[in-house]
Amino acid sequence: GLLRKKCGSTSTSKEFKRLVRKVVDDDQATDHMPDYRVRLDERGGGDDDIVIFENRGSIPAIETGEDNIPPLSPDTYHEARLAAPGFDVYELERQWRNWVQMSGAEPPRKPDAAFIGFCRKWNARRA
Incomplete structure (x- = not known):
């Protein structure tokens, strides 16, 4: 129910x-x-x-720690779905946050745009 x-x-x-x-x-x-x-x-x-x-294991699960990136806007998830159709955008977000954290770089100034760019690249590499 x-x-x-x-x-x-x-x-x-x-x-x-x-x-x-x-x-x-x-x-x-x-x-x-x-x-x-x-x-x-x-x-x-x-x-x-x-x-x-x-x-199914197409996107490996990862452990995430604390990051300094603020929460993404709800509209960003919609844009991410368009940039990477068929993929779980919440798992992609975990991958992205982990990637930013592991790189040691400063958090992006425009996290929403950076995440959408990550999704586009993710999709392009798997198309």
């Missing part, structure tokens, strides 16, 4: 589960989601089922 509510779905629980099942089955057949594998953990039916997204 929670996922259905968060998605704003007006379909019944049964219909929503059928639609989610189709997404899961399609992903298992075609790997159409580039960064994540999707599966459905059915726990006796009803609203106890859980949708699980597993990292």
